[in-house]
Amino acid sequence: MKSSDKRKGLILTSGRSFSIxxxxxxxxxxxxxxxxxxxxxYVLPALLLIAVLVFIPLILTGYYGLMDWDGVGEMNFIGxxxxxxxxxxxxxWDSAWHSFLLAIFSTISLVIYLAISLILASxxxxxxxxxxxxxxxxxxxxxxxxxxxxxxxxxxxGMLNHILMVLGVENPPAWLxxxxxxxxxxxxxxxxxxxxxxxxxxxxxxKNIPESIIEAARIDGASPLQIAYRIKLPLIMGIVKxxxxxxxxxxxxxxxxxYVMTGGGPNGASEVMASYMYKLAFSSKDFGYGSAIxxxxxxxxxxxxxxxxxxxxxxxxxxx
Amino acid sequence: MKGKKAxxxxxxxxxxxxxxLAACSDDDASSDGDSKVIKFMHLWPEGSSKTHYEIVNGxxxxxxxxxxxxxxxxxxxxxxxxxxxxxxxxxxxxxxxVGMTWAAGYLEPYVNGNKFATLDDLLEGDxxxxxxxxxxxxxxxxxxxxxxxxxxxxxxxxxxKAIFEEYGLEAPETLEELEQVIETLNDNGVAPIALGNKxxxxxxxxxxxxxDRIGGSDVLTKAIDRSGSFEDPALVQAAEEVQxxxxxxxxxxxxxxxxxxxxxxxxxxxxxxxxxxxxxxLPNYTTNEDxxxxxxxSVGYFHFPTxxxxxxxxxxxxxxxxxxxxxxxxxxxxxxxxxxxxxxxxWGEKSVTExxxxxxxxxDANSLELPQMYVDVLNDLNSASNLTLFxxxxxxxxxxxxxxxxxxxIFGNEVTPEEFTKAHEDAxxxxx
Numbered sequence: 105m106k107s108s109d110k111r112k113g114l115i116l117t118s119g120r121s122f123s124i125x126x127x128x129x130x131x132x133x134x135x136x137x138x139x140x141x142x143x144x145x146y147v148l149p150a151l152l153l154i155a156v157l158v159f160i161p162l163i164l165t166g167y168y169g170l171m172d173w174d175g176v177g178e179m180n181f182i183g184x185x186x187x188x189x190x191x192x193x194x195x196x197w198d199s200a201w202h203s204f205l206l207a208i209f210s211t212i213s214l215v216i217y218l219a220i221s222l223i224l225a226s227x228x229x230x231x232x233x234x235x236x237x238x239x240x241x242x243x244x245x246x247x248x249x250x251x252x253x254x255x256x257x258x259x260x261x262g263m264l265n266h267i268l269m270v271l272g273v274e275n276p277p278a279w280l281x282x283x284x285x286x287x288x289x290x291x292x293x294x295x296x297x298x299x300x301x302x303x304x305x306x307x308x309x310x311k312n313i314p315e316s317i318i319e320a321a322r323i324d325g326a327s328p329l330q331i332a333y334r335i336k337l338p339l340i341m342g343i344v345k346x347x348x349x350x351x352x353x354x355x356x357x358x359x360x361x362x363y364v365m366t367g368g369g370p371n372g373a374s375e376v377m378a379s380y381m382y383k384l385a386f387s388s389k390d391f392g393y394g395s396a397i398x399x400x401x402x403x404x405x406x407x408x409x410x411x412x413x414x415x416x417x418x419x420x421x422x423x424x
Numbered sequence: 425m426k427g428k429k430a431x432x433x434x435x436x437x438x439x440x441x442x443x444x445l446a447a448c449s450d451d452d453a454s455s456d457g458d459s460k461v462i463k464f465m466h467l468w469p470e471g472s473s474k475t476h477y478e479i480v481n482g483x484x485x486x487x488x489x490x491x492x493x494x495x496x497x498x499x500x501x502x503x504x505x506x507x508x509x510x511x512x513x514x515x516x517x518x519x520x521x522v523g524m525t526w527a528a529g530y531l532e533p534y535v536n537g538n539k540f541a542t543l544d545d546l547l548e549g550d551x552x553x554x555x556x557x558x559x560x561x562x563x564x565x566x567x568x569x570x571x572x573x574x575x576x577x578x579x580x581x582x583x584x585k586a587i588f589e590e591y592g593l594e595a596p597e598t599l600e601e602l603e604q605v606i607e608t609l610n611d612n613g614v615a616p617i618a619l620g621n622k623x624x625x626x627x628x629x630x631x632x633x634x635x636d637r638i639g640g641s642d643v644l645t646k647a648i649d650r651s652g653s654f655e656d657p658a659l660v661q662a663a664e665e666v667q668x669x670x671x672x673x674x675x676x677x678x679x680x681x682x683x684x685x686x687x688x689x690x691x692x693x694x695x696x697x698x699x700x701x702x703x704x705x706l707p708n709y710t711t712n713e714d715x716x717x718x719x720x721x722s723v724g725y726f727h728f729p730t731x732x733x734x735x736x737x738x739x740x741x742x743x744x745x746x747x748x749x750x751x752x753x754x755x756x757x758x759x760x761x762x763x764x765x766x767x768x769x770x771w772g773e774k775s776v777t778e779x780x781x782x783x784x785x786x787x788d789a790n791s792l793e794l795p796q797m798y799v800d801v802l803n804d805l806n807s808a809s810n811l812t813l814f815x816x817x818x819x820x821x822x823x824x825x826x827x828x829x830x831x832x833x834i835f836g837n838e839v840t841p842e843e844f845t846k847a848h849e850d851a852x853x854x855x856x
Contacts, residue, residue, distance in 0.1 A: 114511065120811070124498065125649075136432065171509045172538075174533040174821075175511055175515055175533070176514050176515065176533040176537040176539060177533055177534075177537030177538070177539075178537065183646065205653075207569075219438075232665060243729030247657070254686075254697065255684075257681070258678075258682075259676075259677040259678030259681070259682075260615070260677055260678070260690065261695075278677050278678025278680075278681055279678070280622070280678065280680075280681025281677075281678035281680035281682070282681075282838070283836060283838065284676075286681065305825075313765055333563065366622065366681065367622060368834075369622060369624070369680065369681075370622070370680040370681065370832045370836050371829050371831050371832045371833040371836060371838055372623075383825065386508060386511060386826075387821065387824075387825055388821050388822045388825045389511075389533055389675075389820075389821035389822065390821075390822060391515075398562065
């Protein structure tokens, strides 16, 4: 009861602070907002920014994909040739497969994050402290994380191999050099990097569940597991769906750590779609083809997002 | 109530103003009043290349005193950011008046896109006969020169004399001797060769030298300029030798995942006995006070050994590093060219004594007070029979990527020597 009251209070105060200026009543507010010119004026700056910074470049990328262009000199229109080459390019599909693997792993790891948040949200000792610890990786820049993990993974002087050797492993692997493990080795810091973010989201969602519902369930004799599975989980399902989309989309377009830690190597073993695109455009100086790959990346991400939304769509929002 | 409306309108007005102003932030003019401004971009940030950075500042100061009315507007970025930014600037026709470029393959798209000005007038005038043969030529395309080199580097194998002494080893002169050295070191648990092949051009040095020794100094160059073929037996054999070396654990563990910097630190921490790198690293082994004196004293270098009695040990892999270009559409082209000429001359004198860089301009080693290793290298340069430009620089960017990826693959034992050369042949012939 209490906590839900508090929430209402919060909304009210934030509502009041929205109409900021003093005693301009809600009616006045509505009047202003129903004026089409005012609406346009308010929306325009953001719309312009998004159009200029996001949508126009998107369209341009697709357009450059139709060109034979080294990024410096003349552009030559070559129709769909780049897109056709891309579809037949095994290296592109390899990198796409790596991106998909990352998407799968990050989706699976959401379950772990959810479990951790459930524990953290259930008033254990030191939950606050732990929450902060989980959040720390998020505060570091990707490049710093990459440098950190490069050192951890160093085959001769790295922490990981030192520990393994102390534990009696005679010939621990060279994590970033072995083509069969490099991809999975790099997934570890990527997943670690975003753990705090998802834990924070889940934690906030769980904290938002009214205590009264949990209490009622407890009185009815539900076990903590039942409460988690039957009550908490359905209530934050909306959030879970959002995080799945975030995790998958984020994985498909992932770039930072891969670029710094291996540059997609050795020999393409850790290449993902975005790093392949970068390599083509900036290292091979094949801007046209790179743009085509970039556009395909967008299309693939869009399709996957739509599919996920379709799969996870449920007719009724559960409310208690 | 009226007051409130006024405030709303004011806020809206302010917002729109901010955006309008942001949109038309000034394109800083390259000439204000009488003084002309030369925009200059270089890639030696104060943090990582302090001496370079300071020399450049000194040169700019001197230039500005000599040329009243001309100012140099400086922008400094680190290597990779620099490469990215130059590319982006060139697509929007906003190249700095003077900037840095690399030779041959890197230069090509910029020349074809008509972005760089020719500098032949400087070579015939102020700078006639001042470059070491073969250096300025690396910046020429179709007989015209588009860049003037600042550095010249050759790759040699640096080795730790203390480690060699400990195991009774001597600098090898043949590949067999090198292999014996590697075996002895491995038997004693010392990593023989530091190699950071994540960067790929590092492994390319090994391959290039093997190709040079086995097939002669022009076999690789010919394969790249298409007067020869990459399926030459010598180039296949060089790839086989690479795999032999990998097979016998010649290189540090996990070399394909290590950056050059990491490999270098292994060599400098005496965790590896040898390290093939170009002479840009000389300061670390001579003058750099941050490196312990004891280590600097224990470093020597030897020329890449011969293979099966073949090869000329005075043939080097190397070439000019960065050079200066002048933008074709610069508003202050004449001043920019003067600046480049001034820069090259003053750089030639200062760079070797102050930064330990071997300049591409001719130099009298005896007139300067230099560490012995510099004198040796400068003498080696004088007696060099051939200088093969780094393969990834010789090739077009597209083919270079294939080459670099293949280098990682051959070192990682993922392709056979035949597949290795075929991939090169395909990539190179596709561009003919």
